[in-house]
Each structure stands twice: as structure tokens, then as C-alpha cells.
Amino acid sequence: MRPVAGTAVLSGALAAVLALAACSSDDPAADATRAGATGAAPGEVTAAPSAHPALRWEKLPASPLTPRTAVLAVAVGDRLLVVGGDDGPPCPPNADCAATPAPLRDGAVHDAATGEWTKLPEAPLGLLNQFPATVAGDVLYVLTDTALVSFDAAASAWDTHPLPATDHRDVRLATLGERVAAVAGERVGDPGGDDGEAAGTDEAGTEEAGDEVFDPATETWSRLPVDPLGPGFDRVLTDTPAGAVLTAKESVEAPGSIAPPIVRAAQLDPELKTWTRLPDSELIGGYRWAWTGERMVDPTLGEADGGTVNNWGRSLPYGGTFDPATKEWGRFVEAPDAYSGGWAVEALGGPVSASGGWLYDDRTAEWSVLTAPADAPGLPGAAVWVGDTLYVVGGQFTDRSGQAALTGDTWALTVDGTD
Template structure:
């Protein structure tokens, strides 16, 4: 068995990861008082379409971590010497420390306190006014940093396992789910911020799986995965399985298997979970499955029923990342590209950025809007031109 099976999952990439060469650590960015500010009270996010949020106090960079607090987008770290597309960069890697926050309603920026250590390959979650950031140190260790947003203060936190965990916010709790149980089997965990302790979750009813992901419905945490078998897809499609965990009772319940091939990411809207991944697969000419199985779809956890995406574009074989937005939240993937209005069931399109297209930028779902920061261009294919521009896309209606 191999982790290459994760290619079945068309997950949206909100913060891309890349190897980097060895840039020097930058000097600290200026204080909040010296940082350029947008006019107070200016509503930068009004009107549909793209709007620039000028005045970033951060230096040009790629691969910063972006997290939404409910009011601001936190932009943390990143690198200033990304790998060229298709390259395999070796040697030391020096991530950036500086971090900032921007309010998309006012366009106002503020510089954050610097984290105690710079991290690569970051992921994170915001729970109860605190940002939890997990990543790799330059020596390739795993670290957890905890940022108190109101106090503008960082501290070091703990992780329940050395590697292989993804952080998932769920109300006032933080969960850590294993991405696969192929090479690192073990439990999933829940963190209770008031107790500052990690606790193992009861074993889920699905058994060992790969391409594991979790999504919060507002009441339950739903686990998605694929069953571990010797040759996935050889004897039929490796469909997505699901089970729901109720934190209040501490119990799991098994949900019916789907006919989907993807395990997320998921938008919670109207009591349903929506995976806007497009396209599907039929097994190919050898070992054909007899029909095309879609990557994305819709789950009603309460009813335990699955349904297809409404009128999904490009529904043939192959696949692509789609996006979806609801009333107050969203899942954003590639841009430009198809986007589903979850309230109306209608598809639209995210237009190109009003600047030269960049790679390795940071994409944050800022409520149901999309914030894009930084990134790199490769005009001659060898040296990056970095950006520090920030753009906000607001959906229509």
C-alpha cells in the first residue's frame, strides 16, 4: 500500500506547500504604528468582484499561512525564495517570521507579534479567539504554536502525536485527525482549550482508512475516508465512507457509503455538507467500473443520504477543483474557476486576478469571500518575482 493513493482526493489547496532554497531570515517588519494603514471606516469589501486591499506591511512572499478569525485574515510567515515550478529544491530552508492581519471590511492592516519560531508546511485553525498553528521547523521537527489574537501574544503548544495530523476546528473544540492509517495507524484526538489537554477519540466505526478528512456540521464532526485494500480501484471504485461523531455524547454513528471518490474539502451549509470537487473517474480501459463515479457531491448527515452536485460543470472523466460559498462561509480552491452558490444551487465563475497571475499565493475564505495574498511569478523560469498584494473577491448575491 502507498500514500500515492491519495491522488484520488481532489482536495482544495488553501495554502500550497513547496520546497524552497535557503533565503536569509528577514529583518523584523515595523511596528503597528509605523505600518501603512488604509483609511479607517473604508469598507473595502463592498460590491461583488475583485477589490485590492492596499497597504500590506509584509514583505513580498509566497506560501504564507492564512487563517480567518471571523473579523480578520491572519497572514503568517511564508518564504521569499520559492522553488521554480517542477523543481525539487534541496538544502536548508529558511522560512519568514513576520505576520500581519487585515480586516477586509475596513481594509485596515496591523502587524502581529512575531512567532517564537519560523515554520514551514504550516496548517492551522482558529478556535475561541486563539489560532493554533502546526508546522515543521528548519530542522524538520514538528511544532505547535498558539496565538492569542486579542492579546497579540504567541506561546508554544503541544501535539498529541509526532506527525500525520490535520487540525480541524469544531465549535469550541479543536480536533486532530490522521490523514492516513496506512503507515501511521493510531487514534484521532480532541483538544479542549479550557483544560489545555489532548484526549484520544473513541475508535471510529469505519476501521483503517486512507485519505481521511473531517468536517464540522455545527453539531457533529463527520469523518470521511477510503477503506484500505491491497489495490484500491483494481476491483471496483474506492468509494468514500463516512461516520459522524457527537462531541456531547462521545459516540460515533455510521453513515451509508457514498458513490463518491473524493473526501473533501466540505462546505457546511443548510444542514448539508458539500464537496465541490468536479469531474470523476471510470477506472479506465482495463478494469473499467462500468460508469463514471464523481469526485464531489452532497451529504445530508441527519438523513444519511447522498446526492450529486447540482448541474456540475465538466462532469465527464478527469476532474478539477471547484469552489463553493454559502451565507457566511466558503471553500475556495483554484482561481479562476467554477464556483457554486450553495443557496441557489447555481454555478458561476471566479474571474482572473486583476494582476499578473501568481502561484504559491495564500487563499483564505474570509467568511464567504476570498482573500488572495502574495505569491510568485516566474517570468524567466528561474528567479521568482514575489508579490505582497492582497485582493478580495466578493461573490454576487
């Protein structure tokens, strides 16, 4: 990690929030380095001592956009793309604001090579970062209520595409090579298949269509095969070289009470035809995953034991790792405590991610407190990694009287080798 100005570094591996750590690999020397001198058990990672000083933030030139919240910030190739958001009055922290966002359509792209911002053509619809989005190749896809919207960075052009049949009110987009998958956040019943079985229904009693994949070459959606996990929630699809991995927790009565809501998984072959059931984990998070180049990591700090009434007899972490090549789950030890970090930037990356006020480097299993720039707002805005650079776009200041104000500034922090 490139040296940066005064941070504290925690010697330990992870248990949850930002985890990007490793299960065992095919390289015994690499595994020994990760295990360090503390004798971590297989599948666990203990961080080696670190001497990282803190990272140095750089403020970018002013962008052509107004200060705003809920902006969509993504990496497209080696450029930062910022679009949409809401430039209405901000809501103070912990306040209950009933204002309806007015999504904006303008945007801008920042080129790190030149340091310049360039205005984008307006999007066909207003966009917010609450909308499901993903990037496939050089194309950004955003799922709105009325269309799948795309921006081709190479052509600098917007387009609209058909919606999936899947209920898009609770869907996540995932990249599958050049294609895009729409995956329901919760599966209540088994979707009907080609064998004529009836489709499942959601809580509102409407037909559940199942997960789908969009092919931009044909402008069509098609059904993915029904996965073997059955009804579940917190469903997340992560693309890996060994095939896409679906994680989910089983839908049971009083989840998290009688038994822990452990993360289960299935792997889809690269041809998108066959699922393979994977071993269950001992994690209870699985809300999000970063692909480090070697493994999947759920960056969520903290753990739970079920409480005093329905104690599970053990404490389980929210976050951890999964290696799709070896089919092994990893649990991190001696992680930072949840809510113990610095500037609360959230941005999953490759080998390095930011979450919960920490930077985690999966290559060395080191955690570093993420300090804020001197002139930064207390509440950071949208954040994204573009190669080895972490960008934070905007944010919100709050004065002593509770009044909130937005900033349109953008900060960049470079860490060596996150490509």
C-alpha cells in the same frame, strides 16, 4: 451574488471540484428551486440559468510583509490573518527545486472595517501553510514538529501547547467547537482502547496512537473513541451542528483498481462519546469538505470509471455533498469540466467557494468563471474567505524566460451573503 465584471456562467450543477451543492432539505420548495426544470433525481442538483456578470476585485493597501510563498492565511473573526511563509527565491512552475523552505515568524492582520494592516508579534516558531491549522473561536492553532502553536486574536498573543501523541507527520487539525481535533490522514490498524487491545501500527512499524482532541481549558489531549470505519486513508473530520462527520476510504489491496475507493462516513455525537456508522457514498473524492450552513460539500471536479483494465462499470464523481441531518449523499449533474475555469484560486467557504477557477454558489447552484484581476499573477497565492469576502494573498509571476518573481499584493472580492 453581487454583480462583478464579465464572467461566463455555466448552467449546471456539480460533479466535483468546487462542489458546494445540496442534497434534499426539509423544505420542499427549496428542493424544487434547486432541482430547477430539468427533473434532477433525489440527491442531485441541477443549476438554474444565471445572469451573473463578473465580480469586481479590489486591491488592498500594501501589507507590511515581504512577498513570500507558503504563507498561512486564515479568517479569525472578521479579520484576515497572514503569518509565516518563505520569502526565499521562488521555484518556477513545473521546476524541481530542492531548496528547503525557511519558515518566517512575522505576520500581519487586516481589518476590513478600517482597511488597515497591523503587524503581529512574532510567532514562537516559523510557520508555513503546509502545517496543519484550524481556527477555533478567535484562536488560530498550527501543528508544527515541536509544538502546537496558537494565536489568540483577541489578546494578540502567541502560545505553545503540548503535541498530540498521534503521529503529527500525517495529521489534519479540525475544530470541534472550542476544541481542536488531531486526526490521522491514514489509519493502518485499530488503535488500542481502554479494553487493553493492542494499538495498531503504521507502515514504519511504530505504534499508532489514534485520533485525539485538545482542550485549551485544561491544556490536555485526550483520545477520541475509535471510529467504526476501520483502516482507511484520506481521513477528514468535519464539524457540523449534528455532530462531527468523519469521512475516509477503505484501505484495501490496490485501492481504486479492483473496486472504486468510495467515500465512507461515520458521525460522532456532540458529546464526543459515540460514533454512528453512516451509509456509504458513491463519491471517490472526499479530500476536503466545506460546511455551507446546510450540508457538507466536497469541491473537487472530475470523475473516473476505473479505466479499461479494471473498469467499475460506472463513472463516479470525485465531489458531491452530504447532509448530516438527513444522512443523504448528493451527486451533482452537468458540472463544469475539470481544469476548465479561470484563475486557479482555492478557498472553501460557506455558501460560496472558489476552486479550480470557478466560483460556486450553493444557494442557487450556479457556477461562475473566476476571472483574475488585471494586474494579478498567473499563479495565485494563499486564499481564504473572511465572511463574504474572498482574499488572495500574493502569488507568483513567471516571465517568458521562465524566471519567477513574487508579489506581496493582496486582492479582495466580495460576494453578498456568504456569512
